[in-house]
Amino acid sequence: MDDLSGKSDVRSGLGMMGVVTNGLLPRAECYTHGLLFAFARFLSDARYWAP
Amino acid sequence: MEDGQLELPPVEGAGQQAPGAEGGEALEAAVEQELDAIVAGAASLAAQALAPDGDAAQLPPPTVVAPPTDAPAALTDGVVLAVGTANRAKLDSVASAAERMFSAHSVRAFPADSGVSAQPMSVAETMDGALNRAQGALAAAEEAGVSAEFGVGIEGGLEQIGQRWFERAGSASSERRTARRASAPAVGTRSPAPSCGGSREGRSSARSWMICQASRTCAQA
Numbered sequence: 001m002d003d004l005s006g007k008s009d010v011r012s013g014l015g016m017m018g019v020v021t022n023g024l025l026p027r028a029e030c031y032t033h034g035l036l037f038a039f040a041r042f043l044s045d046a047r048y049w050a051p
Numbered sequence: 052m053e054d055g056q057l058e059l060p061p062v063e064g065a066g067q068q069a070p071g072a073e074g075g076e077a078l079e080a081a082v083e084q085e086l087d088a089i090v091a092g093a094a095s096l097a098a099q100a101l102a103p104d105g106d107a108a109q110l111p112p113p114t115v116v117a118p119p120t121d122a123p124a125a126l127t128d129g130v131v132l133a134v135g136t137a138n139r140a141k142l143d144s145v146a147s148a149a150e151r152m153f154s155a156h157s158v159r160a161f162p163a164d165s166g167v168s169a170q171p172m173s174v175a176e177t178m179d180g181a182l183n184r185a186q187g188a189l190a191a192a193e194e195a196g197v198s199a200e201f202g203v204g205i206e207g208g209l210e211q212i213g214q215r216w217f218e219r220a221g222s223a224s225s226e227r228r229t230a231r232r233a234s235a236p237a238v239g240t241r242s243p244a245p246s247c248g249g250s251r252e253g254r255s256s257a258r259s260w261m262i263c264q265a266s267r268t269c270a271q272a
Contacts, residue, residue: 012140016218017240027220031144031205034222034237038181039152041233042201042226 129155133192133199135163135184141205159197163187165206174219177208178234181223185232189225201226209242216242 005019015027041049130153134145137160149156164187165171165180184204192199202225210219218241223234 012138015140016242020240028140028144028147030237031141031220031222032147034220034235035145035148035203035205035224036151037235037237038203038222038224038233039148039201040235041231042224043152 129153129157130201131157131159131192131197131199132201132203133159133161133188133197134203134205135161135165135188135191136205137162138205144205145203159192159199161188161191161195161197163191163204165204167206171206171208171221172211174208174210174221174236177206177210177219178221178223178236180204180206180208181221182225182232182234185223185225185234189227193227199227210239218242 007013007019010016010019013026014023015030017030018024018026036043130149132145132149134142136142142158142160146156146158149158163184166183166187167176167180171177171180181204184206185202186204187202188204189199189202192202204221204223204225206221206223208219208221210217217239219239220237221234222237223232225232
């Protein structure tokens, strides 16, 4: 990705997601959304998470 | 009567004298009064329907859905999150998510092994990696004497849909108190066409090399 974008250490910064959205959606923000979903069962009523 | 003409029966009331001029005017006035009342009523209804904010207050109040009241106590107190990585971007993401979830929190790094391949090539493998990191971080925190409420893991991976590859991130959480775990894939974007040059040197080219190998599009593979 570094070669393709001409930027250095994309992995530690914007990430590929940030590069292809021209910085509008940095990788960190994508991770944040996923994390909130991963915590969803601890945040909402238990009836949504019945086995 | 002339020939060819039919003799019609007499019409009831025909030939009788019509109501007097006074009776006709009274009827006309009554009809006009009735019409005026109808028009006035319609105008009043239209005015109510078009009235802006003033009359809106007379509408029933909207239904408000109360937030869940059985949220674990840990979510409202200071929460320690053990994150299975030392990657700055991932730690920042956890801090950002924690800001939204907890009123007070602490994010601690406890790098943990993903237990999957260096470049996960499916969503399932990616989420397994995230869960393993979450569990590993929780265990590492415990060994270090840190009482973390949650272990957190983030794993990046690829997913093939048709002939194309997409970047996907998996996130996972593991609660120490209940041993409950959860994971979720995040949004993803198409991965650019690889250009590996047939080399596995370097982290960036290693990823491209793996995509090339998996998609069998690399002439040098």
